[in-house]
Amino acid sequence: MNYRFNLLGVASSFLLFYTALSNNPWWTVYGGIGGERTFSAEVSPFSISVEVLGKPVIVPMLFYLTMAARLSILLAAATTLSGSLLINRPWSKPLISLRGLMLPVLFLAGLFILLNLASSYANVSLPLIGRSTIKYTMNYGGLRIDTETAVEAALTQEYWIALTAGVLSALAKVLHGRIAGDHP
DSSP states (O other): OOOOOOHHHHHHHHHHHHHHHOOOOSEEEEEEETTEEEEEEEEETTEEEEEETTEEEOOHHHHHHHHHHHHHHHHHHHHHHHHHHSTTSTTHHHHSOSHHHHHHHHHHHHHHHHHHHHHHHHOOOOOSSEEEEEEEEEEETTEEEEEEEEEEEEEOHHHHHHHHHHHHHHHHHHHHHHHHTSOO
């Protein structure tokens, strides 16, 4: 039996399946002091949870956007697995998807852009990674109220798993011909 398969593609597809089926956040941000949170956000392309003063912020359209992202990555995982297992078929290489790499890159770029928009429009500067203090001033009834809120933000292990899956997908696609024996 001279059966070959693309091990990088198989590994990538399993990581993509895990990534798409996980509801764990890729990025978190928490604001407040001690155990008291003023606000929190746990964000991934597949799940978005935001709370302000203990109340959830619900945007109905987000459910459909996150579902579309989840289905897209599940499809990418399935096609990558098929292309990696059926390596001797001439149509196997196009099945190995690069969407697994595009999603973490676009997620990080989108997050960066949204944080800069928040800084420009709401005059609130949230960090992408690390700790900072948000200073916010509001006027109420002729009074000026100044607040300071400690903030901590981080990319989670789930983001790095998704990025690893994407990099493995790209490597699997690049090396596919050599693994199949098409190139010397």
